[in-house]
Every structure is written in structure tokens, then in C-alpha cells.
Amino acid sequence: MTMEEIELVTIANYLRPESLSEAYELNQKKANRVLGGMMWLRLCSPRIQNAIDLSGLDLDYIKETEEAFEIGAMCSLRSLETHPGLETYFRGAIKESVRHIVGVQFRNQATVGGSIYGRFGFSDVLTCLLALDTEVVLVHAGKMTLAEFADRKRDRDILEKIIIKKDGRRVVYLSQRATKTDFPVAACAVSKKEDTWYVSVGARPAKAELAVIHGEPAETLGEKAVADMKFGSNMRGSAEYREAIAKVLVRRAANAVLEES
Ligand SMILES: Cc1cc2nc3c(=O)[nH]c(=O)nc-3n(C[C@H](O)[C@H](O)[C@H](O)COP(=O)(O)OP(=O)(O)OC[C@H]3O[C@@H](n4cnc5c(N)ncnc54)[C@H](O)[C@@H]3O)c2cc1C
Structure with missing residues (x-):
């Protein structure tokens, strides 16, 4: 692709709201767009009438309490990685x-806001957080589980923060990529609390889905978890390949969870 072929993003007006409610009101117009880190947006939205920048709203934080981690929408993935x-x-x-x-x-x-709000099929972040006790807080719709949010239709709400509860589950994340730093071909997060497994499988290539399974041995967890999940094909891999890899990843992750426990 040459520089002439790349369509650069064009923003007509730049808006920096002073409160979340102002940001929400501005976002109700179809021509307006909330900005996260703009890494995805700049590739898929070449023309934005009014860009709504949330960076003046103090949403770049990770707060740890006895019960949970609260993570603001403008927190970077690098902060998540290094906290x-x-x-x-x-x-x-x-x-x-x-x-x-x-x-x-x-x-x-x-x-984090752009990654969760996007609900991308390839999302490692969504896959991982689905296997944890994670809630999202939206400006208009309020608090709900991440699983509920992932199933919701797209609307024009604004994600303020996510909350990951410290509920004692052990979790292991694994992904498979054709080459380093490419999108995942298959991704899974497996967590366990008492006798219950939480298995999230992403990059199918549809968005991550959660299976909650009681009392299953680790060896057969992969088969059981993907039994009701649909897999599809794209340029990175066929449905059959993805399903086979996902089963193996889930089994390996489950065994690693047991070893950690
Ligand atoms: C080349 C490339 C490779 C990638 N590879 C991977 C990968 O391997 N694994 C992976 O998990 N991810 C991958 N991603 C996705 C990436 O990690 C981010 O999830 C993505 O860029 C969105 O985050 P952002 O902050 O850039 O959001 P933006 O691009 O700014 O926004 C994305 C969407 O979310 C909306 N939005 C942003 N913040 C909010 C908010 N607070 N409330 C409501 N709506 C909001 C925007 O309006 C837009 O519609 C990749 C992205 C790119 C461009």
C-alpha cells in the first residue's frame, strides 16, 4: 500500500468535555465519536465530525482496594501490563x-476503554477479563457484568471504568498466533473458583464467549467448554483448526490453574 492509498483520518472539530455527562450528551449525535487511544479508530473511521476526547476526565488510573481493582477507561494497555x-x-x-x-x-x-467498548472478535483483553469477575460501568446504563456488556447491542453509551473483583479465582491466559504480535488465531482464559471453571474462548474469530462449568476434570474441560461454541474461518485459520487449538489451549490452561492452586 502506498502513502497515496492510505486514507488518513480527518477530524472536523475537536471537543474536550469537562464531565462524563457532557461527554455522553455529545456522543448522542451520530456524526460524533469518542476517542480512546485512536489506534483502531484511525484505521476504520476516516471522517469524524466531532471528536470527543475523554483525556481531561481523569480516567487514566488503576485503583487497588481490598475487594477489587478499578480501572479507568483511559488507562493504557501498557499500564495494565506493568501494574x-x-x-x-x-x-x-x-x-x-x-x-x-x-x-x-x-x-x-x-x-482499556477502546479495547472493551470495541468488543473485537480478536480481543485478547476481552477474552482474559471475561474469565474473571469483571464489571463495566457505563455513564448511562450503569453497572453490569462484562458478559452482559459483551452481549449488548452497540449503542452510544460511554464506558467509564471496569471493576475486576478479587474473588480468589486462579486464572491462566493462553493464546496462539501464527507470528509474534499478529492477531490471535485462538485465545483462552481459564479460571477456577472452588469447583467451578470459567472458560473464555476468543478469536473464534467471533468475540469471546464464556462457559461456566462445574466439577469437570481439566483433561476434558476443553471438549466440554467449546461444545456449544461456534467457530468460523478467515485468512488466519479454518473453523476446524481454531476449534482443535482452542480445546488444547483450554486443557493446558486448566492444568496450569490446578498446578498453581
Ligand atoms: C494493528 C492493530 C493490531 C491489533 N492487535 C490486537 C491484538 O492482537 N489483540 C488485541 O486484543 N487487540 C488488538 N488490537 C486492538 C487494540 O488493542 C485496541 O483494543 C484498539 O486499538 C482499541 O483501543 P483504542 O484505545 O485505540 O480505541 P479507539 O481506536 O480510540 O476506539 C475504538 C472504539 O471504541 C470507542 N471508544 C473508545 N473509548 C471509549 C469509551 N471510553 N467509551 C465508549 N466508546 C469508546 C471509539 O469511539 C471507537 O469506536 C489491535 C489494533 C490494531 C490497530
């Missing part, structure tokens, strides 16, 4: 889910 509290509590699983995404400079730009 010592997240690393310790989830034993590197969240770091593992983001460390393959393009490169450090890219992850310094891409945000």
Missing part, C-alpha cells in the same frame, strides 16, 4: 493477555 498489583494478584495472566499486542509504543496508546 504490580495486577501482576501479583492474577499471577501475570493479565500481562500475558496484552504483551503480544503489537508493541510497547502501541500499548502505551491503546486504552
